Amino acid sequence: xxxxxxxxxxxxxxxxxxxxxGADLSKVKDLCNFISRGGIPCALSPHIEKDxxxxxxxxxxxxxxxAILNVPYGKLAEDKHSCEIMNRIAEExxxxxxxxxxxxxxxxxxxxxxxxxxxxxxxxxxHRSSTLQDIEKGKRTEIDSLTGQVIKIAQSFGxxxxxxxxxxxxxxxxxxxxxxx
Numbered sequence: 387x388x389x390x391x392x393x394x395x396x397x398x399x400x401x402x403x404x405x406x407x408g409a410d411l412s413k414v415k416d417l418c419n420f421i422s423r424g425g426i427p428c429a430l431s432p433h434i435e436k437d438x439x440x441x442x443x444x445x446x447x448x449x450x451x452x453a454i455l456n457v458p459y460g461k462l463a464e465d466k467h468s469c470e471i472m473n474r475i476a477e478e479x480x481x482x483x484x485x486x487x488x489x490x491x492x493x494x495x496x497x498x499x500x501x502x503x504x505x506x507x508x509x510x511x512x513h514r515s516s517t518l519q520d521i522e523k524g525k526r527t528e529i530d531s532l533t534g535q536v537i538k539i540a541q542s543f544g545x546x547x548x549x550x551x552x553x554x555x556x557x558x559x560x561x562x563x564x565x566x567x
Contacts, residue, residue, distance in 0.1 A: 400427040404434025439490040443479055443498060444506060446532050447472040450553035452515035453527065453560060460511025463503055471549060473499060478547040479536055485543045517557060524564040529557040 403418050404411060411430045421428040431437050448459050451468055455461070462468040476495040483489065492498040520527040533554040540547040 400429040402429055402431040402434060402437040404431035404437065406435050406438075433491075435488065436490045439483060439488055442532065442536070443476060443490065444502070445528075446479060446536060446550065447475050447502065448507075449515040449517040449527075450529060450533055450557050453517040453521045454553065454556045456518065458511065459507055459513050459515070463507045463511070469503075471553070472502075474549040475553065476502070478540070478545075478550050482536055482540045482543070482545060482547065485545060486539050521557070521560045521564055527557055527561060529554055529561075533557075 401421060403414050403421075405414075411432065415430060418428045418430050448462060451462050451471060452459060455468065462472065473495070476499055480495040480498070490498070492501065517527045517529060533550050536550050537547055537554060540550070
């Protein structure tokens with residue numbers, strides 16, 4: 387890899403660009419086309435909030451456990467124990483989303499998990515999460531922006547999210563052990 391080069395290790399779906407404020411998307415169409423021409427599939431989305439929660443679900447289910455267990459995504463989906471944890475994390479996130487008035491493309495955790503295991507994980511099964519890679523490099527992870535935000539929203543509504551809290555705390559422990567600042 388040369389300086390200023392990016393190595394893309396996974397193509398699960400297009401990058402989505404949109405506005406949570408309902409702004410005219412034609413203003414960012416050129417940016418989207420530029421990104422696509424650069425080799426990264428990109429699409430305009432009139433439902434960016436749903437896209438954000440879809441990405442949040444995917445990352446919150448996979449990234450913490452991938453880092454804690456030191457395995458790629460596919461290994462998590464092959465084991466009933468890790469699947470049980472991911473299923474509970476999904477249920478908690480759907481509870482938080484509904485309480486906070488957010489939505490995504492699926493009406494329930496069960497609906498999402500069906501797509502998650504059958505369609506989303508297979509093309510990314512060999513991927514090692516950025517959380518795992520950050521832990522290995524002794525860097526701070528994005529756990530505060532992922533699971534940490536789910537916990538923060540849950541707390542604002544008096545909801546308990548024990549599975550999310552458990553994986554959050556374990557990743558924070560790993561960060562500390564590896565000297566992340």
